[in-house]
Amino acid sequence: MRIGVTGAPGAGKSTLLDALVRTLRRRDQTVGVIAVDPSSQRTGGALLGDRIRMRSGGGDDGVFIRSMAARDRLGGVAESTRAAVTILAAAFDHVFVETVGVGQSEGEVSGLVDTLLFVANPGSGDTLQFMKAGILELPDVFAVNKADTGAAAERTARELEAGLRLGEREAKSWEPPVRLVSARDGTGIDALLETLDAHRAHAIESGALRAHREEGRERFVLQALAQRYGSFGIAAVGGVDAIRERIRAQRDSAFGAIARLGAAIEGALGA
Ligand SMILES: Nc1nc2c(ncn2[C@@H]2O[C@H](COP(=O)(O)OP(=O)(O)OP(=O)(O)O)[C@@H](O)[C@H]2O)c(=O)[nH]1
Ligand SMILES: [Mg+2]
Structure with a gap:
């Protein structure tokens, strides 16, 4: 799961x-971790990797940890992050993406993963501030x-919990649980x-996972194309809605769709 x-x-x-990684390793499950833009060097992916390596006694092939800077992004998680998630998901039972977020980067990472976990710091704010x-x-x-x-x-x-009850979340059949943990x-x-x-089981059963992945793929392809070819390029093949149609028309990977539609844009631009 991602x-x-x-x-x-x-x-x-x-x-x-x-x-989480240590618990999963005890269950003999493999884990890949990507830390996007760790906010501090001290607590970033590098140290996380060291900690786990230290505890697991060195070369544990069942864990892969990498920090990545996402500074080249333009409104979206860097393509390299998505590529890393895709590759890790093929090789490991679980893939985690750590990213600092207090209201903004959630949207970016959400499209990359199946389940989004928010870690709250006690005393970090009242309900109103969360909302x-x-x-x-x-x-x-x-x-x-x-x-x-x-x-x-x-x-x-x-x-x-009170905030979630009050909040105007889109009507969904899944109500986000709040769990107390001590890491x-x-x-x-x-x-x-x-x-x-x-959550994952529910998302699969309800069809939400499939819709969520499709939306994530479309958003990612659109962002990548806009980044490469600008609004001029998007307009050259009929605009955003037309591109969305063309993304949906084939079940290729996000990267495949970027190549396919990039070629179409270049063709239209006479490049
Ligand atoms: N008391 C207590 N302290 C904790 C717990 N979990 C983490 N900490 C401490 O909180 C601090 C921050 O922990 P990190 O795991 O680095 O936090 P982070 O969210 O990854 O931080 P960034 O990557 O910098 O955004 C460290 O000093 C931890 O030791 C916990 O369950 N209880
Ligand atoms: Mg961290």
């Missing part, structure tokens, strides 16, 4: 990933980390993995 892990800097995303930041809209699962801090984590979980102590990790599994 899981995006987002949340404010310092919420404990890397520590939580470390705990203002727009973070309640996209995630499928919420984990309030640092449950070892006690009351603060419990309060944050209650606020999130540091390893509590709640099994339950969180079960919840992630449950």
Whole structure:
């Protein structure tokens, strides 16, 4: 499964990933991790990799971890990130993408993954702030980390639950659960993995996964084409709606569709 892990800097995303990876490795499942634009060198993908390598005693072929800068993006997760996710998904049982997000990058990573997990920092804000930041809209699962801090984590979980009830999320059959975890102590990790599994099962059964992947593919192809050829290039083959039609017309990969439609645009431009 492909899981995006987002949340404010310092919420404990890397520590939580470390705990998730170790639990999955104990179950003999393989894991790939991509950390997009780690907000700090200290806690970035490199260190996460070191931590896991240290614990697993070196060469564990069942884990692959890579940090990636997404600075070349233009309104979307870098193509290299999508390529990495695609490749890792073919090779590993689970792929995680860690990205800092408090309302913006969620949208970008959401199109790349099947399940979006938001890691909340206890005391990081009241319901109103969560709602203002727009973070309640996209995630499928919420984990309030640092449950070892006690009351603060419990309060944050209650606020999130209240906010989710109030929020005007698109009517969906899946209601995002809020789980308390301590990445540091390893509590709640099994339950969180079960919840992630449950979301995926629900998404497959309801058809939401298929629709979500298709939307992610279309958005990605459109962004890549706009980045390469500009609005002039898009207009040359009939505009956005016409391109969307042509993306849907074939079931090729996102990269295949970019090549196919890029050639069409170049043809239309007489390049
Ligand atoms: N008490 C407590 N501290 C935690 C827990 N998880 C993480 N931390 C601490 O929180 C700090 C940030 O953890 P990271 O895992 O680096 O957070 P991050 O979200 O990956 O941060 P960035 O990648 O910089 O955005 C570190 O000092 C961790 O030790 C937890 O469950 N309990
Ligand atoms: Mg991190």
